[in-house]
Amino acid sequence: MTPLRLGYLYGLGAYLLWGFFPLYFKLLQPAGPLEILAHRIVWSMVFVTLLLAALRNIGFLRALARRPRALAGIAAAAVLIAINWGTYIYGVNSERVVETALGYFINPLVSVLLGVTVLRERLRPAQWLALGIGAAAVGVLTVDYGRLPWLALTLAVSFAGYGLVKKQLGLPAAEGLFVESAVLALPALGYLGWLATAGGLRFGHVSAGHTALLVLAGAATAIPLLFFAGAANRLPLTALGMLQYVAPILQLGCGVLIFHEPMPPARLAGFALVWLALVVFTTDALRHARAAHRARRAAAPADLALAAPDSSP
Template structure:
């Protein structure tokens, strides 16, 4: 199998797993969102530590300890992903899967917005148009919900910020997840210990299957991230960008078709505007990618200087 096909296989695997996450986290009820988050952090740390030990890849920690700015970035990334994970778990287990799917639909638009205000990037007219349509969509959904879709916005901005920090850090997926989980592990363990002391912990007290699912949250977190890293290393960015819509489409399907969450006409109109913005954004990205490749082909290779 060539590397391009392998990249698509990894990408489909990652987004399929993320798309069916609501089915997994629904099974963890009646455990509360914070307890689920704490278990997700602890078991992710253990799972990735075993992978790194098996690969004998622990030397990166010594190099990282000599980079204080990178350590500060890892702490920021850990806090952002904790907010993202916790918000997602809360949304799924409070029967708001549709709103969580909205968050990942608008995430590409939020990434563009962060590029403008954080990286001082200049947008093309089509990108401004996509942002404008996305803003109108949020207004329509705010009227429909009777409030800002704050779960969706929190998911979109936390994951967008996490991606921005990770891009600057440049850590591989397994190493990055290990250090981020390590940052969060101490408060997670402290919270689980406090729950156990109060007698409110659900771990080991409901059923063997429930306990296994809580432990499995570590693998469920790490495996799609590792698959995504494999895809990102093999696929062009535009191809990977097209695949990213698979996860929220599947999550939306779970919310409407499996969990029977409401989708009134006004909410459907808001989603339709989001999808229109994504179409504009994606078509512009594909055109820009073609122009860039054409310009690269048209640029003559430098002639070696004569000796």
């Protein structure tokens, strides 16, 4: 199997798993969102610890301990991903799966906005147009909901911020998830201990199947992240960008077709504007990538000519 084909399989695997997450997190009720989040953190750390031990790759911690700025960045990434996970779990278990899907649809636009505001990147006209259409979509959805779609915006901003920090850190997926989970594990264990003392802990008190599903939240978190890392190492960025829409499409399908959440005309119009913004954004990205590829191919013969030895007498 070629690396490119393997990259597509890894990418599809990651986004398919993320797309069906609403079905999984619904099964974790009657545990509350914070208890589910705490278990997700703790069991993620356990799963990745076992994985790294099997790969004999624990030694990276010594090198990381000598990089205080990297440790601060990991702490920031851990807080952002905890906000994202907790908001997502709350959205799914409060029957707002459609709004969670909206968050991941607008995530690419928020990432572009962060590029402008944080990294001082310059946008092309089509990217500004996509951002403008996205802002209009948020306005339409605000009117429809009677409030800002804060849950979707929180998901989009937290995940875009997490991606920005991770890009700057450059840690591999398993190692990064281990350290992030380790940062969050103590508060998570403290919360579970308090919940047990207060008599509100559901873990071990519902059924054996429910307990097993809470434990498996660690693997369910880590496996798609590892798949994503495998895809990112093998696929062009444009291909990975196209694949990312698989997850929110599936989440939207879960919300509307399986959980029967409402989709009134005004909400559908807001989503249509989001999709239009993504079409403009993606078309521009593909056009720019093709132009850059043609420029590299055109430059290659000249580079070879410059590198060739002089055979003149």
